[in-house]
Amino acid sequence: MMIALDNPLEFEGGSIRPLKPGDVHAGYVDGLNDPQVNRYLVGVRQSVQSTESVMQFVRQNIEAPDAALFGIWQAGQDQHCGTIRLHAIERIHHSAHIGVCLFDRRAWYKGMASCAVNVLTQWALETMHLRWIEAGMYADNLASEKTFLAAGYEWVYDVQDKYLFEGRAAAAKVYAARNRLWQKPS
Secondary structure, eight states: OOOOOSSOETTTEEEEEEOOOOGGHHHHHHHTHHHHHTOOOOHHSSSHHHHHHHHHHHHHHHTTTTEEEEEEEETTSOOEEEEEEEEETTTTTTTEEEEEEOOOGTTTTTTHHHHHHHHHHHHHHHHHHEEEEEEEETTOOOOHHHHHHHHTTTEEEEEEEEEETEEEEEEEEEEEEEOOOOOOOO
């Protein structure tokens, strides 16, 4: 889904904007292949990523009617350090799922991910008129949990043994942001 933004969505220390194939760079590809980065990224770690496979993913998200992929830029940097994605966007239910990945480890522990989640969530609730945005994660992914809590998400429920992680059954935790002022658009 091509999201039209006149300007990037800015937050303290950075910004996000829709990602284009021309934004793909070697650091992005290398980061996705880094076992510390892709530990919780099921699809990414299933095969070695290449410039072409990453560009294909970006193109698929541009063309998808139910997804939007954004790059995360640190202030003053030419190349993005992460991505944030709305997907499974459901117009009937006015809901979506969200995921974030900082593939450049130099951007970790600076609040970039939670700021990006916060700014995209607020924009999607207000501009796309969503009423519910859901983030699911492995229960032991504490960095992701902290990211979404810092962005204002609330714990909703756990699903025991939902996934297999490193060869064992693992629980999933689900957090959500809700538009408490939501009214059906006319």
